[in-house]
Amino acid sequence: MRLSRWTIALCAVGLIAARPYVARAAGDQVVIGDIDDMSGVYADVEGAGGVEAVNMAIADFGGTVLGKKITVLTADHQNKPDIGASKFREWADQQGLNLLLGGSNTGVNIAMAKVAAAKKVPFITIGAGGASLTNEDCTAYSVHYVYDTTALANGTATAMINAGGKSWFYLTADYAFGTQLQNAASKVVEVHGGKNVGAVRVPLGAADFSSFLLQAQASGAQVLGLANAGTDFSNSLKAANEFGITRTMKPAALLVFITDIHSLGLKTAQGLYLTDGWYWDLNDETRAFAKRFFAKMNRQPTMDHAGAYSAVLTWLKAVKAAGTTDPDKVMAQLKKDKINDMFAKGGYIRADGAMIHEMYVMQVKTPQESRYPWDYYKLIRKMSGEEAFGPITGVCPLAPK
Amino acid sequence: MPVPVILGQLTLGLVNGSFYALLSLGLAVIFGLMGVVNFAHGAFYTLGAFAALLGLQYLGINYWLALLLAPLAVGLLGVLVERLLLRHLYGLDPLYGLLLTFGLALIVEGSLHQVFGATGQSYPVPESLGGAINLHFMFLPRYRAWVILASVVVCFSTWFVIERTRLGATLRAATENAPLLQAFGVNVPLLVAASYGGGVALAALAGVLASPVVLVNSHMGTELVIVVFAVVVIGGMGSILGSIVSGLVLGLVEGFTKVIYPEASNIVVFVIMALVLIVRPAGLFGRE
Numbered sequence: 001m002r003l004s005r006w007t008i009a010l011c012a013v014g015l016i017a018a019r020p021y022v023a024r025a026a027g028d029q030v031v032i033g034d035i036d037d038m039s040g041v042y043a044d045v046e047g048a049g050g051v052e053a054v055n056m057a058i059a060d061f062g063g064t065v066l067g068k069k070i071t072v073l074t075a076d077h078q079n080k081p082d083i084g085a086s087k088f089r090e091w092a093d094q095q096g097l098n099l100l101l102g103g104s105n106t107g108v109n110i111a112m113a114k115v116a117a118a119k120k121v122p123f124i125t126i127g128a129g130g131a132s133l134t135n136e137d138c139t140a141y142s143v144h145y146v147y148d149t150t151a152l153a154n155g156t157a158t159a160m161i162n163a164g165g166k167s168w169f170y171l172t173a174d175y176a177f178g179t180q181l182q183n184a185a186s187k188v189v190e191v192h193g194g195k196n197v198g199a200v201r202v203p204l205g206a207a208d209f210s211s212f213l214l215q216a217q218a219s220g221a222q223v224l225g226l227a228n229a230g231t232d233f234s235n236s237l238k239a240a241n242e243f244g245i246t247r248t249m250k251p252a253a254l255l256v257f258i259t260d261i262h263s264l265g266l267k268t269a270q271g272l273y274l275t276d277g278w279y280w281d282l283n284d285e286t287r288a289f290a291k292r293f294f295a296k297m298n299r300q301p302t303m304d305h306a307g308a309y310s311a312v313l314t315w316l317k318a319v320k321a322a323g324t325t326d327p328d329k330v331m332a333q334l335k336k337d338k339i340n341d342m343f344a345k346g347g348y349i350r351a352d353g354a355m356i357h358e359m360y361v362m363q364v365k366t367p368q369e370s371r372y373p374w375d376y377y378k379l380i381r382k383m384s385g386e387e388a389f390g391p392i393t394g395v396c397p398l399a400p401k
Numbered sequence: 402m403p404v405p406v407i408l409g410q411l412t413l414g415l416v417n418g419s420f421y422a423l424l425s426l427g428l429a430v431i432f433g434l435m436g437v438v439n440f441a442h443g444a445f446y447t448l449g450a451f452a453a454l455l456g457l458q459y460l461g462i463n464y465w466l467a468l469l470l471a472p473l474a475v476g477l478l479g480v481l482v483e484r485l486l487l488r489h490l491y492g493l494d495p496l497y498g499l500l501l502t503f504g505l506a507l508i509v510e511g512s513l514h515q516v517f518g519a520t521g522q523s524y525p526v527p528e529s530l531g532g533a534i535n536l537h538f539m540f541l542p543r544y545r546a547w548v549i550l551a552s553v554v555v556c557f558s559t560w561f562v563i564e565r566t567r568l569g570a571t572l573r574a575a576t577e578n579a580p581l582l583q584a585f586g587v588n589v590p591l592l593v594a595a596s597y598g599g600g601v602a603l604a605a606l607a608g609v610l611a612s613p614v615v616l617v618n619s620h621m622g623t624e625l626v627i628v629v630f631a632v633v634v635i636g637g638m639g640s641i642l643g644s645i646v647s648g649l650v651l652g653l654v655e656g657f658t659k660v661i662y663p664e665a666s667n668i669v670v671f672v673i674m675a676l677v678l679i680v681r682p683a684g685l686f687g688r689e
Binding site: 174218 | 406409410414416514518519521522523530539541542543589615616618620624628656660663664667
């Protein structure tokens with residue numbers, strides 16, 4: 001009994017003694033964390049490729065900032081908000097975290113934004129799409145970098161309506177992201193004088209979409225709005241083709257990554273309109289990045305990979321310009337700088353945290369039009385950042401209307 | 402609700418029910434004959450689909466040949482698993498078999514994810530089954546019709562072999578009283594290994610059938626197998642006929658839920674499972 005009490009006391013002393021040591025160790029380096037889905041359904045969209053992009057950015061910056069070595073921490077949030085938030089908290093408390101990159105999944109990113117505000121750590125969302133991150137869930141330390149549901153809807157829904165698709169029926173993933181995407185698209189459709197006929201909420205990861213698709217077809221709408229992502233998107237489009245639904249309805253993909261098109265194949269995906277924040281084959285700069293990325297990962301980068309690279313460079317430049325890693329000073333610097341690199345031209349971070357940059361409305365090529373591997377999109381229209389992300393809504397208290 | 406819509410959803414429910422029936426049948430065979438709760442069933446289903454996909458990409462094996470070869474290859478793998486691992490756990494608490502197979506499933510899925518990534522790949526619908534049949538209330542893709550036909554034929558022949566033939570009688574005898582059967586000169590360990598291989602081959606067959614319908618990826622089995630376990634519990638653990646009938650019926654019930662209250666379509670099977678467990682703990686077709 002006595003011994004065990006001594007053991008406990010010794011352990012406690014050990015723990016207390018260890019704390020300042022950890023904090024001191026963290027002071028000699030700059031720490032960037034990346035919490036993402038590394039093993040689940042979104043792992044190919046960013047995942048390990050995102051970590052690679054972060055490392056590329058650090059190497060290109062020279063490996064140090066303010067004379068300190070830059071280290072990277074990574075973790076798998078397994079699409080669970082509690083895991084993401086507690087890992088973030090742990091790194092902020094024990095590892096001296098200076099910047100966190102949030103990977104895929106809007107739900108997890110909302111949970112992590114709350115930690116960013118509490119711990120005062122700059123937090124850049126890369127892979128998640130929910131526009132609530134810069135509205136009701138915004139914080140003074142959040143940046144939403146690559147795309148959001150508003151921009152996706154503005155791009156794809158407008159393109160579909162211009163092509164004559166006036167009445168819409170939605171296949172919506174039944175969680176935060178799906179609902180936000182459907183709402184954003186519905187607004188755009190209404191503004192342009194179109195009609196929202198109906199929607200069916202599909203549980204995430206459904207095994208079979210045919211039944212929901214027949215309901216969509218029975219609605220008589222002209223456009224099939226796919227407010228889902230990843231495997232759900234691919235499987236629903238595949239089934240829509242198989243059941244001949246694409247002959248009577250035009251599918252509108254509200255969120256597509258190039259990896260989805262790669263797995264579906266052009267025969268199934270051809271003609272599809274989509275909105276992208278970046279495409280590897282836009283110009284020489286994007287192709288140069290893609291070539292380096294391909295050499296490491298053996299596939300072309302998604303907009304999230306390019307975004308992760310750009311976000312890290314942008315933050316490192318801000319740290320260098322501010323001469324400190326102090327979160328408030330770095331955030332102020334970030335919101336002052338213009339972003340000019342292979343990801344964005346003239347991009348800037350708005351008061352609500354949205355990174356405003358050009359978005360691209362794309363159409364998937366036919367198998368005949370595609371001339372080389374991964375030659376999948378043709379550019380239909382460039383949208384200015386202001387058009388894509390829309391005006392400040394006033395919902396975020398940091399950015400009054 | 403208009404009649405054509407009801408008929409359409411019934412047909413689609415039958416397609417999904419066919420997959421449930423094939424998978425739950427394999428589970429029921431393995432549990433009924435060996436008492437093993439095979440948590441690796443979803444992984445073997447995934448392996449079946451990958452075997453078909455890789456066979457086509459690298460060896461040019463067409464769909465019809467894959468339908469035969471993939472279950473054979475995966476079934477042999479199952480025999481190996483039984484001989485090398487599972488057989489050491491007989492006579493112990495069934496929990497050990499469950500843990501072993503669950504671990505196997507994680508290893509298989511993790512390895513496939515590592516090599517092929519998360520997004521999945523397309524398997525083309527075979528030429529001869531392309532296009533759709535006009536049923537007047539809906540267009541049914543020929544391939545889906547084939548799935549129903551194939552599943553019903555395979556399920557009922559398996560039931561027939563186990564319940565109505567001499568081979569089936571020997572198999573069942575091995576589970577009732579193995580030492581006595583062995584005394585008659587029957588090679589019982591071989592029979593047991595063969596039944597595990599057979600059950601696993603059924604899962605692989607379902608995987609090949611599913612590959613042109615969904616994207617082939619490392620997660621495809623995980624999602625499905627949980628529902629299938631509920632199907633087996635509803636039908637009665639180990640009941641062959643129970644697993645087939647409840648597989649088809651639950652496919653239909655799920656189909657209707659997708660129209661009436663789509664948000665609940667992925668839990669309806671579990672709600673029914675809970676109700677069945679309260680009223681008939683041994684399942685609808687199980688022996689008390």
